[in-house]
Amino acid sequence: MENVILHRVFDFLNQYPPFSLLERSVLMEIAEKVRIKYFPAERRIFSQGESTIPFIYMVREGAVQLFRVEEAGNILVDQCDEGDVFGIRPLLAEQPYALTAMTVEESLIYAISTEGLRPIIENNPKIAWYFAQNFAAGIRNKFAYHNKGRIFTSPEALKKVTEPLTEITSINYSKAPVTCNLTTSVKKAAKIMRRKKVGSIIVVSKEKYPLGILTDRDLRNKVVAGDYSIELPVSGIMSSPVFTVRPQLAVADVQIAMIRQKIHHLCLTEDGTINSKIVGVISEHDLLVVQGNNPAVLIRELSRSQSGKGLRKIRERAEKLLAEYLGQEVSIDYIAGIMTEVNDALISRAIELSIKKLEKEKKSMPKVRWCWLGLGSEGRGEQLLRTDQDNALVFEDVPEKNYLKIKNYFGDLSSKVTATLYEAGFAYCPGDMMASNPQWCKSLEEWKKQFSEWITQPSAENILYSSIFFDYRSIYGDRQLTEQLSEHIFNGIEQQNLFLSFLAKGALQNPPPLTFFRNFMVERSGEHKDKFDIKSRAMRPLADVARCLILKAKVPGINSTFRRFQKLAELEEQNRELYTQAADAYEILVRYRALQGLKNHNKGRYFRPSELTKMERMNLRNTFEPIRELQQILYIKFRLAYLM
Amino acid sequence: MEYWKKLVSYLFHKEWSIRPDDPAWLRYAALFDKKLNRKKQIRDIHFVLIDTETTGFDFRKDHILSIGAIGIRNYEMDISDRFEYYLKQEDYHPGKSIEVHGILPSRSQKGISEKEMLIQFLDFCQDRIIVGHHIGFDIAMLNTAMKKHFGKQLKNKVVDTGILAQRLEITHAIYPIDHSRFSLDALCQQYHIAPRNRHTASGDAFITGILFLKLLDRLEKRGISTLGHLLT
Numbered sequence: 001m002e003n004v005i006l007h008r009v010f011d012f013l014n015q016y017p018p019f020s021l022l023e024r025s026v027l028m029e030i031a032e033k034v035r036i037k038y039f040p041a042e043r044r045i046f047s048q049g050e051s052t053i054p055f056i057y058m059v060r061e062g063a064v065q066l067f068r069v070e071e072a073g074n075i076l077v078d079q080c081d082e083g084d085v086f087g088i089r090p091l092l093a094e095q096p097y098a099l100t101a102m103t104v105e106e107s108l109i110y111a112i113s114t115e116g117l118r119p120i121i122e123n124n125p126k127i128a129w130y131f132a133q134n135f136a137a138g139i140r141n142k143f144a145y146h147n148k149g150r151i152f153t154s155p156e157a158l159k160k161v162t163e164p165l166t167e168i169t170s171i172n173y174s175k176a177p178v179t180c181n182l183t184t185s186v187k188k189a190a191k192i193m194r195r196k197k198v199g200s201i202i203v204v205s206k207e208k209y210p211l212g213i214l215t216d217r218d219l220r221n222k223v224v225a226g227d228y229s230i231e232l233p234v235s236g237i238m239s240s241p242v243f244t245v246r247p248q249l250a251v252a253d254v255q256i257a258m259i260r261q262k263i264h265h266l267c268l269t270e271d272g273t274i275n276s277k278i279v280g281v282i283s284e285h286d287l288l289v290v291q292g293n294n295p296a297v298l299i300r301e302l303s304r305s306q307s308g309k310g311l312r313k314i315r316e317r318a319e320k321l322l323a324e325y326l327g328q329e330v331s332i333d334y335i336a337g338i339m340t341e342v343n344d345a346l347i348s349r350a351i352e353l354s355i356k357k358l359e360k361e362k363k364s365m366p367k368v369r370w371c372w373l374g375l376g377s378e379g380r381g382e383q384l385l386r387t388d389q390d391n392a393l394v395f396e397d398v399p400e401k402n403y404l405k406i407k408n409y410f411g412d413l414s415s416k417v418t419a420t421l422y423e424a425g426f427a428y429c430p431g432d433m434m435a436s437n438p439q440w441c442k443s444l445e446e447w448k449k450q451f452s453e454w455i456t457q458p459s460a461e462n463i464l465y466s467s468i469f470f471d472y473r474s475i476y477g478d479r480q481l482t483e484q485l486s487e488h489i490f491n492g493i494e495q496q497n498l499f500l501s502f503l504a505k506g507a508l509q510n511p512p513p514l515t516f517f518r519n520f521m522v523e524r525s526g527e528h529k530d531k532f533d534i535k536s537r538a539m540r541p542l543a544d545v546a547r548c549l550i551l552k553a554k555v556p557g558i559n560s561t562f563r564r565f566q567k568l569a570e571l572e573e574q575n576r577e578l579y580t581q582a583a584d585a586y587e588i589l590v591r592y593r594a595l596q597g598l599k600n601h602n603k604g605r606y607f608r609p610s611e612l613t614k615m616e617r618m619n620l621r622n623t624f625e626p627i628r629e630l631q632q633i634l635y636i637k638f639r640l641a642y643l644m
Numbered sequence: 645m646e647y648w649k650k651l652v653s654y655l656f657h658k659e660w661s662i663r664p665d666d667p668a669w670l671r672y673a674a675l676f677d678k679k680l681n682r683k684k685q686i687r688d689i690h691f692v693l694i695d696t697e698t699t700g701f702d703f704r705k706d707h708i709l710s711i712g713a714i715g716i717r718n719y720e721m722d723i724s725d726r727f728e729y730y731l732k733q734e735d736y737h738p739g740k741s742i743e744v745h746g747i748l749p750s751r752s753q754k755g756i757s758e759k760e761m762l763i764q765f766l767d768f769c770q771d772r773i774i775v776g777h778h779i780g781f782d783i784a785m786l787n788t789a790m791k792k793h794f795g796k797q798l799k800n801k802v803v804d805t806g807i808l809a810q811r812l813e814i815t816h817a818i819y820p821i822d823h824s825r826f827s828l829d830a831l832c833q834q835y836h837i838a839p840r841n842r843h844t845a846s847g848d849a850f851i852t853g854i855l856f857l858k859l860l861d862r863l864e865k866r867g868i869s870t871l872g873h874l875l876t
Contacts, residue, residue: 001728001729002710002730003728004847005726005847005849006723006726035721035723036720036721036723036854037719037720038719038720038854038858038860039719108854108857111720
């Protein structure tokens with residue numbers, strides 16, 4: 001008789017331990033006795049306490065979860081997928097099953113007779129060792145999908161949770177803030193500050209609600225150098241309102257608030273609003289004391305750096321910080337927030353340096369409003385690593401006679417900026433989507449026309465541009481310009497309903513992440529042959545879907561993919577679970593890519609699936625799950641059946 | 645001349661060479677004495693998945709080159725319960741079909757004789773329900789061979805996975821059936837079955853087996869739970 005079917009089974013078994021450790025002829029005998037069992041989704045294979053049958057199981061296709069049934073409910077102990085062996089109880093002892101096995105999805109399971117296996121184990125130390133190691137307690141690695149932060153880090157990489165998540169209550173800030181009233185004179189306030197040796201004083205109401213803040217700087221700028229009399233009340237020169245937060249916030253929160261608001265002091269009040277009692281003041285300095293290499297320090301140093309190389313060095317320190325954060329399970333939202341601020345500061349500094357260089361070449365900045373835009377992942381605020389730069393520039397509409405001169409200036413500026421960014425470690429965009437390309441350095445009117453063209457003529461190429469340019473964000477310069485542009489775009493989309501459908505269609509064109517066998521779809525050829533492209537196969541589909549849905553929902557101003565999904569989850573009750581899952585999945589992918597990039601000193605985009613641990617493979621695979629369902633939602637929402 | 649030879653040998657086969665009393669046939673035929681239990685639950689039914697590769701698509705002229713079969717019961721395929729043979733066909737001249745199955749004449753030469761295969765097949769198949777994709781053709785091919793060697797035809801009940809797949813689609817009540825959607829390749833794609841070893845008889849029988857398992861579960865969920873339901 002021929003053995004095509006037998007070889008199929010043999011080939012599969014031979015891919016996975018412990019069977020891959022066996023000799024060919026021995027394995028062939030085992031393959032002869034395999035039974036292939038079919039189970040629909042959520043079907044019990046065996047139950048805890050049930051007596052065993054003389055077979056062990058291996059997942060051929062699908063997934064199986066093992067539970068321990070306890071009074072409080074089922075506890076998930078393990079998930080097995082393709083190639084995993086489970087239910088080996090009958091091989092070890094004549095005792096009933098210790099766990100319950102249930103399929104997650106439609107599955108094909110190999111049942112392998114124990115009859116021939118026992119003597120093999122006895123005669124083959126390698127196999128015996130394998131079983132002993134992997135099934136000693138009947139449990140393998142613990143399943144940890146619920147803990148997103150931890151799944152890609154080994155326990156030793158997990159240092160104790162430190163600074164960024166420490167609540168500010170636990171650090172040393174001024175718990176008895178120095179205060180005065182609205183009517184206190186400037187002179188008296190200054191004396192109090194000197195006596196208490198503080199750089200700021202909080203102006204409070206009778207109920208001790210914070211009304212304003214007076215700092216050393218105000219005294220210098222507005223009193224000494226200005227003409228405000230020291231006999232007048234503080235109310236005339238204090239900064240008001242003050243920024244207030246709850247004392248229960250984490251250090252990272254406070255830091256972000258300070259960076260965003262560009263302030264150096266925050267008031268802590270009982271409930272975090274200005275209408276409650278003040279309980280403390282925290283200064284930037286207080287935070288600096290807690291942390292060494294912290295983002296605020298880096299950002300300040302960036303703003304003082306004098307060259308692209310200098311920027312590069314500081315950015316490298318930021319990368320260390322990133323590694324620490326990733327190791328500490330800080331949420332990706334925080335990490336992305338901080339890294340975005342770092343990147344923005346770096347880009348801003350690169351622009352300032354370039355302006356100075358041009359001045360030296362006797363080219364001065366024309367007196368027009370303009371703005372530097374970040375696109376793609378930088379635009380979405382998701383650029384943790386130094387990946388390619390994608391940027392553009394918009395300047396206000398100018399009379400025709402000045403146009404060329406102004407365009408040339410910004411062309412020169414952009415070339416210098418992109419070159420500086422390159423020095424700082426951000427590769428040039430291979431598609432030349434950079435402000436240094438005259439095509440992407442335009443006046444507001446030209447940009448409006450450009451976007452209108454993309455919206456009204458949704459060719460494949462235009463849809464691709466849309467997917468990159470629609471995630472723009474102003475980074476340096478006049479934000480009003482971009483607001484005008486955004487308004488124009490939203491109006492345009494509203495008038496041209498079909499555009500979103502085409503954008504949605506474009507979002508469905510991404511290659512799928514998994515093959516038939518639920519293996520990772522790897523590149524077939526080229527430089528990255530046999531590697532998995534996490535960006536285009538896993539992240540881009542999610543980012544594309546999020547963009548379409550958020551545009552459809554007409555929610556401007558949210559650029560980051562996970563925030564978009566979180567917002568969508570709020571907006572659409574019926575799909576809340578899926579969107580939340582998608583936001584989580586995206587976070588995991590961003591985290592995973594950053595870790596891969598840090599480990600391999602590259603952009604983290606390509607890696608070999610074989611280098612992943614089984615757990616990593618499984619977790620990544622889980623993140624792919626929402627993709628198909630999301631694409632189906634797009635399909636239905638945008639009635640793509642008519643377009644396909 | 646060739647034609648007359650063939651005709652004569654055909655007639656003679658019919659008159660004298662057939663041995664309906666072949667012990668393999670008698671064993672097989674006896675299994676069908678009892679009445680078919682149409683109320684039998686799907687889990688208890690013994691199925692056998694079959695696929696053949698042939699020299700062409702004319703069951704009157706063409707021959708079987710290989711056959712693959714595997715037993716299924718209770719949503720389970722047992723690897724030891726399988727049947728895989730190449731056949732030795734004396735006048736095999738590779739035509740168009742070789743592009744599909746890739747069986748070379750030299751390979752065919754090493755096979756067993758058609759009659760030997762049938763004898764073993766009857767013992768293997770027994771009175772199980774035969775299942776296959778577009779199985780009508782395979783049955784016709786087998787019956788041609790059966791008539792030649794035993795003067796008899798197979799007695800088994802037959803189920804076609806292509807038709808089962810169509811039964812799962814509600815839409816064909818409204819729209820005409822698009823037959824290309826029910827090819828083995830299309831169904832493999834629809835039901836996520838990796839199409840490996842396609843176009844070997846055993847490989848296709850195996851794949852069809854997996855397809856059959858997936859279809860069965862879906863049919864059961866629609867209340868098709870007995871042999872009677874399956875055969876209607």
